[in-house]
Amino acid sequence: MEISAIIVPMPPRFSSLDGTLRIFAQPESGNTPNAEDWARSISVEALLGLYLRAWLSVDNQLVFAPQRRVGSWLRSRDIARHTRADLPEGALGADQLVSVLAGGSSATPVAVYVDTQSVATALAQQIAPLTDVTPLISVMAPETELLHAFDPAATERILTTSTKGFTKTPEQEMNRLREEDIDGLGLAHNEWNGGLVALCHRFERRAVAHDLVHEREMARVIDLGIDLAVSAHPQRLQATASLYYEFPETTEP
Numbered sequence: 632m633e634i635s636a637i638i639v640p641m642p643p644r645f646s647s648l649d650g651t652l653r654i655f656a657q658p659e660s661g662n663t664p665n666a667e668d669w670a671r672s673i674s675v676e677a678l679l680g681l682y683l684r685a686w687l688s689v690d691n692q693l694v695f696a697p698q699r700r701v702g703s704w705l706r707s708r709d710i711a712r713h714t715r716a717d718l719p720e721g722a723l724g725a726d727q728l729v730s731v732l733a734g735g736s737s738a739t740p741v742a743v744y745v746d747t748q749s750v751a752t753a754l755a756q757q758i759a760p761l762t763d764v765t766p767l768i769s770v771m772a773p774e775t776e777l778l779h780a781f782d783p784a785a786t787e788r789i790l791t792t793s794t795k796g797f798t799k800t801p802e803q804e805m806n807r808l809r810e811e812d813i814d815g816l817g818l819a820h821n822e823w824n825g826g827l828v829a830l831c832h833r834f835e836r837r838a839v840a841h842d843l844v845h846e847r848e849m850a851r852v853i854d855l856g857i858d859l860a861v862s863a864h865p866q867r868l869q870a871t872a873s874l875y876y877e878f879p880e881t882t883e884p
Contacts, residue, residue: 645825645856648832652853652872655682655742655769656865658697670697670723670731673739679869680740680769682861683728687750690714693757695723695743725757732764742769742861744791745777755780769859771839775811783812789839789859791817794827801827805834815839815858820848828855846871 656673673679683695692714723731732739741761745751751772761768762785769787772778778788790813797804808816815837818827823840831838837858843849844864849871852860862868 644854645828647856647858648835648837649858652857652876653680653740653859654865654868654872655680655740655859655861657682657861657863670728671734673865679865680742682742682744683723684744685750685754686722687747687753688714688717691753693725693750693753695725695728725760729760729764732761739765740767740769741765742771742789742859744771746773748777748780751777751780755782758785771817775808775813778813779811783814787814787837789813789815789817789837791839791841793818794822801830805830805836808836809834817841817859817861820852823852823855823857825855828857832856843868850874 656679670681670683673681683697686694686696688694728741732741743754745754751770754770758768758781767787768785769789770778770781771789771791773791775790778790781788790808794801799807805816813836816831817839818841820840820843823838828838838856839859839861840852840857841861843852843860843862846867849860849862849868853872853875860868860872
């Protein structure tokens with residue numbers, strides 16, 4: 632008699648805030664694909680989101696790029712001295728990003744990291760075209776002051792930091808995020824533990840894990856109930872997450 636096994640995902644030990652997991656992709660370290668091609672390939676996969684960093688060129692043009700694609704280039708050659716046209720092909724203008732999203736899956740979420748007030752202000756002022764082509768924009772920043780530039784009704788605002796930067800107890804830090812209407816906390820994956828994720832959820836904030844590489848790291852934070860995950864290995868993360876969550880079938884547009 633032939634016996635067929637049906638593998639059913641088991642729930643994580645601790646649930647995420649709304650019972651789902653969002654995965655954001657970034658290129659592998661050292662990988663240098665054309666950013667537009669890379670973003671387009673991710674945008675057709677409805678289960679994955681794009682994780683990008685925003686800069687402002689000398690001619691006040693917003694520039695988006697995968698964090699690991701041209702970040703070192705822009706840091707080593709002061710972006711304030713360059714126009715949008717001077718930047719490498721790995722950088723996307725706002726119009727290009729809108730085009731990529733419009734041609735991909737209508738469910739592609741986008742996470743944008745900003746780290747200066749000028750970039751935050753420019754993105755907040757020019758965010759409307761992006762909101763028309765993506766269901767959700769998550770803005771991540773190392774300071775809450777930068778997040779205050781964004782409309783909480785139109786964006787998800789996430790503080791990306793380290794527990795080493797906490798000046799108060801974790802409970803007080805979570806309460807501060809709630810009082811300032813910051814939606815979530817982003818930490819490196821190895822800084823999350825069950826107590827901290829549970830505390831985040833108790834204050835109805837989302838827990839975001841960064842820098843996930845190995846399957847054991849991915850499984851650990853998923854089991855803790857993480858809400859968002861950023862990885863240069865999104866397919867590996869998605870495969871690991873499928874052991875815990877049931878994902879719908881995807882089709883290219």
